[in-house]
Amino acid sequence: MRKHTRTFKKGIHFPDMKYLAKDKPIEPMPPSEHYFVALSQHIGAPAKPVVEVGATVAAGTLIARADGMISANVFSPVSGTVAGIETRKNKQGANAPFIHIKNDFKNREEFMPPADVSDARAVRERIGEAGIVGLGGAGFPTLVKLSPSKPVDILIINAAECEPYLTCDYRVMLDRTEEFVKGVKILSSCLGVARTVIGIEENKMEAYEKLRAFDGFELILLEKKYPQGGEKQLIYACCGRVVPAKALPMDVGVVVQNVATALAVYEAVEKGKPLYERVVTVSGKGVAEPKNLLVKTGTLFEEALDFCGGISEDTQKLIAGGPMMGTSLYDASGVFTKTDSGLLALTGEEANVSQPSNCISCGACARACPMNLMPMYIDFYALAGDFKTSEKYGTNHCIECGCCANVCPAKRPLVQSIRLAKAKLREKAK
Structure with missing residues (x-):
């Protein structure tokens, strides 16, 4: 018998294609020799470099500081040397600033001391220091969302992961369940909300059942429909509140955070680890061996594809992110940033590229x-x-x-x- 699910109005249904990678546990990406770390991995102003060429860094060393409130700190993903501060093409094809780190393979780390989980102010400060941004969308600085100017009473964790192919959040909930739950509870305590909800789509029943063993939050099963993970759609489905046009979730007493963000919050607060790596899905029928990888920021797309066995000759489209809201790539020379949840190689059959014709006014x-x-x-x-x-x-x-x-x-x-x-x-x- 199908469990009762909630949803929003309109939207679409289509094959989710998650079968390609959903059963692949998180696997760490092997270290690379070179990392090209973007200074703009978030919405708002790019971070400003605080290191010089030739400087020695460790994994977790601050290499660029947030420039203003809507910005975020950037950290070295490995130990090594700053080989350059240079201009490269970003995934949109525009020139952008990057810091080039050459790996020394010594695996040195530079973390912060653990923060006091019971002190909301200390938690917020740590989240800002660690450069944490929303990992499910535009990369809005998490510190700002945790400092609402209006009272909020509900925290919603977006576990819908409604984009086809992507399974990285699903694997986090399965493979790193306790750490994820701890991150959720840290966020809930920091905001002081009366109600914490995890909204999860019905195609993730294994994660749903595993999370039922924990307390401190409500689990709401959502219909498998796109865009179920859209912020306004998720809020309506989970608590029936409508976010008006030009308004923010906090205007209706809600804060929304992503699964990967909750995990990053746990690591920053309890381990002192800055955000310089995340779980991503490398998938599509063009990928020889789809995987869910723990990838460091600054890793070249082509290296991740090679680690997954390469791509087939009939690959017609490369996408950073999901197929609906991701960024089409002109080649695989770009690098992963904090906000990249996936890398897809789609065949001609999947991409279904067609020439547009005139609107037929069908509605x-x-x-x-x-x-x-x-x-x-x-x-x-x-x-x-x-x-x-x-x-x-x-x-x-x-x-x-x-x-x-x-x-x-x-x-x-x-x-x-x-x-x-x-x-x-x-x-x-x-």
Whole structure:
């Protein structure tokens, strides 16, 4: 008998493709000789370097300091030498600053002393010091989310992991259960909330059953539907609260954190370990041996793919992240950052790349949109250069989940049009 599940309105169903990697336990990525650590691994301002070329560092050494409130510290992932502070292409293809670390393979570590778990202020300070950001999305600094300007009474842990292929959060809940739960309890205590909820999709029953052995939180089983892990959709499904347009979760008394973020919080608070590595899923039918890897920031994508047996000749698309909201890559020369939850190699069959045709006004995109927008009109006005009118149709309310483009029979790149409109509206607002 199927257990009762909760969900949100609209959204889409499709094969989740998680079978490729869900049964693969977390495996540490072998050390590399060179790491290229991005100074912008989070939303907001890039961190500023605090080391010079030639400096000796250990795993956990601060190499770049947060530049302002919306920024985050960056740490060396290995012991070795600062070989350079240089400009490289990031995964979006733009020039960006990186610190090049040459590994000495001595495995020296430079951690902080454990923080006092019972002291909320000390916990928040440690989370900021450790450079922890949201590991399920844009990389918003966790310290800021734990310092809400309005009262909150609910903490929701986003364990939906609704993107196809990705299974890294699932494996964290299975392979590092106790550490994850401790991280959840640290976050709950820090916020002082009355209620802590873990929202988990019904395709993760093994993790659901394992978590039932612990107390201190509620487990809510969610329908397998995309984008179940969208912040506003998750909040509605878990506690029935609606986050208004232009509002934040704290405006309805909620803070949302990710599974991987909870694990990072545990490591920073109880072990003094800064955030310089995370679990990622390397998957897709183009990957010879899909895996869930513990990867250090600054690791080259191509090295992770090689460790997974390489990619097949019919690989047509590389994606950092998930197939719906991830970033398409022009090659595998990029590197992992804090916010990368996956690396996918999709075959032509999976990528299903088609040439767009004219809109047929079927309304499928509007029926699928979880934000109740009309993407076809935003697309129309964006391509016409009428960004002011596109804004009236809710351009800035779009969460870029990709539901509209996924269901469009004309294969129109609706998300790209909406992103264009957003960018032009930002330019105009300056």
